[in-house]
Every structure is written in structure tokens, then in C-alpha cells.
Amino acid sequence: MNQAPDIRRLVDDARNGNREAFHSIYECYGSRIYNFLYRLLGSRHEAEDATQQTFLIALNRLGTLREPDLLESWIYRIARNEVYQKYRRKQVDSLEDDNSRPFAERAEDQRILGQPEKALLNEELGAALQSALNSLPFKLREVFILAVVEEMSYQDISGIVGRSLLSVKTDIYRARLMTKERLSQYIGESSRISAREGKA
Amino acid sequence: MSHFKEAEISAYLDHQLSADEGCALEAHIAECESCHSVYSEMRSMTRLFREAERFEPSPFLWSRIAADLDESKASAFDWKASLVGGLRSFGWSRGVATVALAALLFSGITIFHSRNSHIAEQAAMVEIDQVYQRLTAQDPDKYNPFSSASSSHETDINPFRSFRLSHTTNSTPEIARQH
Numbered sequence: 001m002n003q004a005p006d007i008r009r010l011v012d013d014a015r016n017g018n019r020e021a022f023h024s025i026y027e028c029y030g031s032r033i034y035n036f037l038y039r040l041l042g043s044r045h046e047a048e049d050a051t052q053q054t055f056l057i058a059l060n061r062l063g064t065l066r067e068p069d070l071l072e073s074w075i076y077r078i079a080r081n082e083v084y085q086k087y088r089r090k091q092v093d094s095l096e097d098d099n100s101r102p103f104a105e106r107a108e109d110q111r112i113l114g115q116p117e118k119a120l121l122n123e124e125l126g127a128a129l130q131s132a133l134n135s136l137p138f139k140l141r142e143v144f145i146l147a148v149v150e151e152m153s154y155q156d157i158s159g160i161v162g163r164s165l166l167s168v169k170t171d172i173y174r175a176r177l178m179t180k181e182r183l184s185q186y187i188g189e190s191s192r193i194s195a196r197e198g199k200a
Numbered sequence: 201m202s203h204f205k206e207a208e209i210s211a212y213l214d215h216q217l218s219a220d221e222g223c224a225l226e227a228h229i230a231e232c233e234s235c236h237s238v239y240s241e242m243r244s245m246t247r248l249f250r251e252a253e254r255f256e257p258s259p260f261l262w263s264r265i266a267a268d269l270d271e272s273k274a275s276a277f278d279w280k281a282s283l284v285g286g287l288r289s290f291g292w293s294r295g296v297a298t299v300a301l302a303a304l305l306f307s308g309i310t311i312f313h314s315r316n317s318h319i320a321e322q323a324a325m326v327e328i329d330q331v332y333q334r335l336t337a338q339d340p341d342k343y344n345p346f347s348s349a350s351s352s353h354e355t356d357i358n359p360f361r362s363f364r365l366s367h368t369t370n371s372t373p374e375i376a377r378q379h
Contacts (some may be wrong), residue, residue, distance in 0.1 A: 019266070022266075022269070023262060023266075024264055026265065028257070030257060031256055034255060035254045035256075039255075048257055048258060048261060051257055051261060052264055052265050056272065058271065059265075059269060060269075060272060066294060083302050091349070095326050126252060126253060129248060129249060129252055147214045148214070148246055148249045148250065151214070151250070153216065154214070169216070170207060170212075170328060173210040173211075175208050176242055176246075178226040183248060186248060186336070187241055187248070
């Protein structure tokens with residue numbers, strides 16, 4: 001992650017309408033927010049729209065940010081709320097994802113890029129990981145992604161999703177159990193590889 | 201031997217246990233086969249996600265955001281956030297900035313209201329002058345406030361004699377001069 005040298009100064013400049021400061025804030029957090037939203041939504045197109053909306057809201061409401069040091073959590077909270085609103089509007093607990101695209105078609109893209117077998121395995125694993133995430137209820141999925149993929153502290157996650165620390169901790173644990181079941185085939189393989197690497 | 205809760209093992213993998221708790225857990229799983237098995241499976245699954253590809257947005261996404269920003273700025277101006285933000289840039293806290301804006305607004309309304317009251321008061325005085333001029337034209341003795349004769353009327357209808365209007369000094373000299 002690109003950490004801004006002085007977030008406070010950046011926020012102040014952005015509040016005063018400095019477009020370069022706006023851009024720097026996007027450069028700092030854009031990729032992380034997009035990856036979070038992609039994992040949450042399972043769709044590149046949806047994630048890009050949500051990222052765009054998140055930054056528009058964030059930059060327009062920057063004047064209401066009380067503590068500039070909390071900018072990162074604040075942007076994550078906006079992103080999470082944007083997705084949550086979308087879920088409420090759609091009244092469904094899972095959205096379309098890239099997995100609707102035929103697996104063979106995506107694998108073909110990888111073969112063209114080289115390393116055909118490894119690419120195929122990576123592609124299959126990537127699809128399995130996203131599928132496991134998509135199967136989680138939204139409440140568990142959001143905290144699991146923030147903790148495991150984005151590696152945020154439980155304290156920050158608690159602030160982002162607006163739930164108690166204990167609730168966050170329990171939900172992450174429950175999500176781990178459910179995900180472990182769905183990925184048991186890959187976990188066994190991963191454990192064997194880790195053991196081999198350990199011996200070597 | 202008391203086993204660790206699986207939720208604690210999960211928190212350990214996310215680096216959310218204290219140093220003491222982490223050391224205790226590590227010592228335990230080194231000796232407890234069942235806890236080690238749970239730990240090992242959770243760790244493998246966690247690694248799959250942490251080592252997975254991270255996705256990047258389109259390089260054109262910022263251009264789209266910037267274009268939308270221009271559009272939204274042109275169509276709407278959040279004056280409150282802008283003013284509060286402006287005051288905060290001088291080191292004012294959000295609360296103080298909001299109170300200052302509220303005070304400014306209140307002062308503006310008060311000044312506007314008092315100015316309007318003053319104008320209304322002046323208009324009333326002009327109207328009284330005009331009425332009095334008409335009356336004195338009809339019967340100068342009766343309505344002249346400086347005439348001794350007028351004070352001897354049984355039914356005194358001279359408005360300038362009443363206590364209520366005795367302080368209206370602005371218009372009285374003008375009327376007096378006219379006579």
C-alpha cells in the first residue's frame with residue numbers, strides 16, 4: 001500500500017479543492033478499496049462502479065471528516081455502506097460475478113499469457129476462493145475480507161461495520177469455519193505444499 | 201490441559217492477540233495435537249487468501265471519477281460543508297466552526313429585522329406628521345401643541361399632548377416651524 005507522507009496535509013489540501021490532493025488520496029486507497037469491493041461483490045464491473053461511487057462520496061464529503069488520521073477507515077466505511085445499500089436495493093444476498101463467465105474461457109486467457117498448467121490451477125483456485133466468499137452471508141463476508149484479505153485490525157473493522165469488537169471476532173471465526181469447509185480440497189493441497197517447503 | 205477456543209486461534213492468525221496470549225497459544229499448539237490441527241487448517245486457508253492475486257482497477261477509473269466530480273461540483277455546492285471546512289482549515293474544531301456559522305446567521309437575521317423595524321417606525325412617524333398637518337390646516341388653534349388655547353379644551357384630542365407621543369421629538373419641531 002502507498003502510505004501518504006502526511007495524510008492531514010493531503011486532507012486539508014483536498015478540502016480546499018486541490019484536485020492533485022484528491023488524486024493523491026485516490027492513489028493511496030483506490031487499489032485497496034477496489035480489491036475489497038471486488039472480493040465483496042465478486043464482479044469487476046460492479047466493483048469498479050462501487051469504487052467510483054465511493055470516491056465521489058468521499059471527496060464530496062471530505063469536509064465532514066472529523067479526524068483526518070481515520071481517513072482510511074472512513075473510506076472503507078463509505079465503500080461498505082455503498083455495497084450494503086446496493087444489497088438492500090436488490091434484496092438479494094449474492095450478486096452476479098465473474099464466475100458466470102465460462103471457466104474454460106477465462107483459462108484460455110491465461111494459457112495465452114504462458115505457464116498454461118500453473119495458470120489453469122491459479123485460475124481454478126481463484127474461482128474457488130471467490131466462490132467461497134460469495135457463499136458467505138454478507139454480514140460474515142465483509143468482516144472476513146477486511147480481516148483476512150485486507151489484514152485490518154479487529155478494532156478498525158469494528159468501526160467500519162459498526163458492530164462490537166466481540167461480534168466482529170465471532171463473525172470472523174464463523175466465516176473461517178464456513179470457508180474452510182468449502183475449500184477443504186485446496187487446504188489439503190496447500191498443507192502438503194507447506195510441509196514440503198518446511199522439510200526443504 | 202485446557203484447549204484454546206477456535207475463535208482465539210482465528211484471532212491469533214489475524215495478529216489480534218496480545219504478546220502474552222500469542223506466546224501461550226504457541227506453547228499450547230506445540231504440545232496439543234487437536235489444537236495444532238485446527239490451527240494448521242485455519243492457517244492454510246488464510247494463506248490461500250493472503251497469497252491470492254490482488255485485483256487492480258482500470259487505469260481510466262480516476263478520469264471517470266474526476267469527470268463526475270466536475271459535473272457534481274457544477275450542479276451542486278455544499279455551502280455548509282464548504283464553510284465549516286474552510287473555518288476548520290484555520291484550526292477551528294468542527295463544533296466551534298458550526299457555532300460560529302450559526303452565530304453569524306443569527307446576527308444577520310437580527311440586523312435585518314432591526315433595520316426593517318427602524319424603517320417601519322420612520323414610515324409611521326411620517327404618516328402621523330401628514331395627518332397632523334391636515335388637521336392643523338383645518339383648525340390651527342385646536343391642534344397647535346404650542347397654543348395655550350388648545351390646552352383648555354374639555355375634550356382634548358390633540359395627540360401631541362398625550363404622554364404616549366411626548367417623546368416624538370423628530371417630527372414636532374418641523375410641525376412647529378410650519379406654524
